[in-house]
Amino acid sequence: MSEEARLRETICAMARSVFDRGLTGGASGNISARLSDGRLLVTPTGSSLGTLDPGRLSLLDTQGRLISGDAPTKEMPLHSAFYETRGAKSGAIVHLHSTHSVALSMLPETDPDNxxxxxxxxxxxxxxxxxxxxxxxxxxxxxxxxxRGLAGKRGAILLANHGPVVAAKDLEAALYAMEELEETARLALLTRGMSPRMLTPAQVRDIVDHFNIEWE
Structure with missing residues (x-):
């Protein structure tokens, strides 16, 4: 099986998993992944992540022009910006409308920088x-x-009243990070007003330094 065929199958399998677990519903959410030659495979506009057809994924050239498949998601501006600014650190991007993350984006006390x-x-x-x-x-x-204004310094963002976007080295890493974002948002809402014991600044710094995490 070719690299492209494998990636098509992987995108559809992971998208179905996301949909089946209720992380995004209806025709919401979109995924893209980069092939080794720089071309992109993207979920089509108006499609459900639960019923994707590998053969109908949008295939784009390195200039973002459609080569084959259905028209790509209308959210291509955000995908393109991550690929441009994050370079080799972005091999795949996942954007969902996951409930707890969206809820957190609407709370006035949410720290916009973190x-x-x-x-x-x-x-x-x-x-x-x-x-x-x-x-x-x-x-x-x-x-x-x-x-683009973030200058490639963030691999994950939350769009207010809309949903999270995660860029990572490959599709698996992007999906795992997205799941972590949604679960942490859920924990934040569940413990809201309960004064939970959080990691201390020293503990956070230890993790950042030990695992060489981007923390700007």
């Missing part, structure tokens, strides 16, 4: 600091400009 409280070591390890960006109309090119 959305997730330090509740677990794995949220620090897999995500670093998660930046909250303001609301944009879905598909708005301004989302891409806001991501």
């Amino acid at each position: 959305v997730l409280p330090p509740l677990t070591p794995y949220s620090v390890m897999r995500l670093g600091k998660v930046k909250l960006l303001p609301y944009f109309r879905p598909g708005d090119a301004a989302i891409g400009e806001a991501i």
Whole structure:
């Protein structure tokens, strides 16, 4: 099986897993992954992550032009911006409308520079600091400009009233990080107002230094 065929199958299998577990519903959410030659495979616009057809995924050339398949997600501006600014660190991008993350994005006390409280070591390890960006109309090119404004320093963001976006070295890493983001958001909401014991600044710094985590 070719690299492209394997990646097509992997995208669809992982997308189905996300959908079946209720991490995004209906025709929401989108995924992209980069082939070794720089081309992108992207989930099509208006498609459900639960019923993707490997043969109908959008195949884009290195300039973002459609080569084959259905038209790509309208959220290509955010995907393109991550690939441009994160370089080799971004081999795949997952964007979902996961409930707890969206809820956290709407709370006025959420820290826009570091959305997730330090509740677990794995949220620090897999995500670093998660930046909250303001609301944009879905598909708005301004989302891409806001991501470019981060200069490649963040691998995960949360779009206000919309949902999280995670970029990672490959599809598996991006999905694991996305799951960690949603679970940590859920923990934050469950423990809200209960004064939970969080990781101390020293404990966070130990994780950041030991695992060489981006923390700007």
